[in-house]
Amino acid sequence: MKxxxxxxxxxxxxxxxxxGSSFILIKKTLISFTPLEIGAFRVGVSGLIMSIYGIPALLKMKKKTLFWVTVSGFLGNFLPMFLFPIAQTHISSSIAGILNSLVPVFVLVLGFLFFGIKSRWFQLIGAVIGFIGAALLMYYSKSSSTDSQIGYALLIVLATICYATNGLIVKEKLQHVPSLQLSGGVFTIWMIPSFVLLIFSGFFENTNLDSETLQSLGYLSILTIMGTAIAMILYFKLIQSTSPIFASTVTYLLPVVAVMWGLIDGEEFSIIYVIGGLLILIGIYLIREKKKDPHLIPR
Incomplete structure (x- = not known):
């Protein structure tokens, strides 16, 4: 196993x-809980679980490292946990999963702008193609009404920018922190704000323990333990052992898993979604990690 x-x-x-399964789990959890409750529960409980590693790690960290761990936690483990459920109140889990594929595109763009990671011409073309695909999805993402849901789709795009920035920070600023300590640290830092939000949201007072709520709570627990705490440890480990661009290519597979769950759940699926998703994946393919590129080789 090791x-x-x-x-x-x-x-x-x-x-x-x-x-890839987290988008359908968020959808099922939204039946009984608000986006604020979902996000706060995921981060708070993950912090509680991971604090056994996080507290000792934080006590040993230098101030500079602690600063970057805090920033990393906000961008990669706190803010997106609220953005996704808010967005999914108006867009399908399939669309959310496909738009999440923009992470490598923003890794390329932000890496070039702020971290000095040079890009090749075909990678820039890939970024443009990816953005075109995302624009198609956002324009045609509609609810049961005729109103465009571009604003909610943009929340997913914002979350992908957060994830991309976090990946770059982990690789450039937190390479020296072991993945278990890093994930424990970021969740421990944002655990207290999350529990404060959870208390003020009325989660503990207003939650009715009927069968539907208990089912949603079960989905939320799976989402928290597997999709948040454990997956983030593995993701940090993947970033540190490879590179942000390779790690972000996990989004090749996310849309496939998300769409499959959406179809199983009876979500409507349009040919436009296929075209938009393919454009994003073509963009990711063009900007994928090149072994001969010294700027993208893990250091």
Whole structure:
């Protein structure tokens, strides 16, 4: 098992299956809980679980490292946990999963703008193609009414920007922190704000323990333990053992898993979704990690 956890392709597949299933789990959880409750529960409970590693790790960290761990936690483990359920109140889990594929595109763009990671011309073309695909999806993402849901789709795009920035920070600023300590640290830091939000949301007072709520709570627990705490440990490990761009290619597989769950759940699926998703995947393929590129080789 230890050898498998050192295999980057094994990690990639496990993360893809876990995170790819998170969109349908969010959808099922929204039946009984608000986006605020979902996000706060995921981060708060994950922090509680991971604090056994996080507290000792934080006590040993230098101030500079602590600063970057805090920023990393906000961008990768706190804010997106609220953005996705808010967005999924108006867009399908399939669309959310496909738009999440933009992470490698923003890794490329932000890496070039802020971290000095040079890009080739075909990678820039890939970024443009990916953005075109995302624009198609956002324009044609509609609810049961005739109103466009572009604003809610943009929340997913914002979440992908957060994930991309976090991946770059982990690789450039937190490479020296072991993945278990890093994931424990970021969740521990944002655990208290999350529980404060959970208390003020009325989660503990207003939750009725009927069968529907208990079922949603079960989905939320799976989403929290598997899709948040464990998957994030594996993701940090993957980033540190490879590179942000390779790790972000997990989004090759996420849309496939998300769409499959959406179809099983009876979600409407349009040919436009296929075209938009293919454009994003073509963009990701063009910007994928090149072994001969010294700027993308893990250091």
């Amino acid at each position: 050898n498998l956890l050192e295999n980057r392709w094994f990690l990639l597949i496990i993360i893809a299956l876990t995170w």
